[in-house]
Amino acid sequence: MAQKWLSIIGIGEDGIPGLSAIAQSLLAQANIIVGGDRHLSMLPPNDHREKILWTSPISHSVEEIISRRGQAVCVLASGDPLCYGIGVTLKRRIPISEITIIPAPSSFSLACARLGWSLTEVETLSLCGRPSALLQSYIYPGARLLILSEGKNTPGIVAEILTQRGFGHSQITVLERMGGIHERIFTSTAAAWQETEIADLNAIAVYCLADSGIIPLPRVPGLPDNAYHHDGQLTKREVRAVTLSTLAPSPGELLWDVGAGCGSISIEWMRTHQRCIAIAIEQNAARLQYIADNAAALGTPHLKIIPGKAPSALQDLPTPDAIFIGGGVTAEGLFDICWQKLRPGGRLVANVVTIEGEQTLFQWYEKVGGSFTRIAIQRAEPIGKFLGWRAMAPVTQWSAFKH
Structure with a gap:
């Protein structure tokens, strides 16, 4: 003592x-x-x-x-x-x-006491000094959210985000100066929010209700392809779900997304848990903007984006727990630096659609082992007035565990 x-x-x-x-x-x-x-x-x-x-x-x-x-x-x-x-x-x-x-007592405990909510059954986040886009990944039908507000403007920002996402019916309760003689509580819906006279010291409670006809985004990997802005360089929904399963994210782990395209793998890695972190490496300038826009829209604004070409862009990055290579597997020296940087117990996963890419992956397999999976997806699409199966390009996936 x-x-x-x-x-x-x-x-x-x-x-x-x-x-x-x-x-x-x-x-x-x-x-x-x-x-x-x-x-x-x-x-x-x-x-x-x-x-x-x-x-x-x-x-x-x-x-x-x-x-x-x-x-x-x-x-x-x-x-x-x-x-x-x-x-x-x-x-x-x-x-x-x-x-x-x-x-x-925290603001969260006080808010629960006022509302009769169980703290173990709510989602909590802070928007104090943090991007408001963080809220995007917490929104789902029936969610009860408690939010630490940055100031008097935060409730309006929250209401706007909910309304734009199709959750305008959500109930928003602002709790000002809880525990003091000036405590005040008031409620409205997101779509009808007009309150401007709000104390800087406030917390926000949200009961999320989706508007009619809204199909909410799932909280598991495999978001719809139309959730992303992209130029065609997108790991398709079904392949993305399999890939994230193979990468096996755990809270607090770091992913390198090499050749990130529109950022779908790193974004969905981070959406699995608020403590998951990722670095997206991409050389195409237009795709860098896609990654930033998608990260903000899907609730992962802290995704770190590195412009540059692998393997040179990987030299000074922090040690990853997992690496995904979605493009450029034939680049000279890429495997060597990725395998060297990967921590013991880490996972390396690569997807290819070309024969040359498969040859490269087999060379890596001969060095460190691992396993191969062929992912073939067919989607039903209109053929005249009928439906028929249209095959997507099959994806060869190689994964290896570093002992």
Whole structure:
């Protein structure tokens, strides 16, 4: 306990009187207090201890806190500091053995208490300092969403996204200043949203309801081909579903999508879990824009896009857990760098449609083994006034596990 010099205290709209005895004791013992204007204004006017106000970028303030190591420092934070809060940022730089964290109820817990929702049955996300496009991957019929708002304009942005996606009937509830004497709650539908007088401190609850006739996007790999903007360089729906199954994404893993085309594989990799990350490598300038547009529209705006040609564009990228090669398998040295960079236990999957591509994959197979799968898809299409089967180009898929 002697090593614990930093305390992070969650505080609600009820201010210091609402703190527990332990939290009040830690605050009283501190020589330096850190917080935003709203938090520091909760202190008595005659409190003359040193104050550190959060700056932008916040990394400057974090460095200042670290420079006070060994002194009694208290950080005041909103609600639960480890729920999309400053506690997460500080924990990356300071060992937990040096920190005492006293949480208050999070905005999510307070919202659930007001609405009668079970926190274990809702989806939570923050749009504070994050792209609003993140919301896209959370929308499905019947979803209950709790959203940390960036400010008074966020509810209108959420309403617009829902309406454009065909979820204009969704119920939106804004909860302002929860836990304080100025708390206010009001509800409307996304399509009818007109409220503009909203406090900056608010959370948003959404009950997602699809409009009549809307076919929602699935949450599993294999989105419809028309969900993407592309120029024909698209891994087709059925092949995409098989490919993602073979790549086997797990939360927190990194994918390299080499020759990404319109980005469908890396986007659907990231859609499997909010902690999955991906890097799309593509040399065609027009397709780079397709990737960016598709990533925003489908809820993966954090997809990292690297312009360039493999293998040279792969040299300085972080170590991947899985690699998909959808184009350019015959490039000299591509396999060597991919196999070298892949972590032990990682998966390498490549799809080809040409004989030359198959020859290259067989050479790779002779080096490291693996397995081959031939994927042949036929779709029913009109032939005059009848239906007939039209075959897509068969895809040869090679996959290997790095021991």
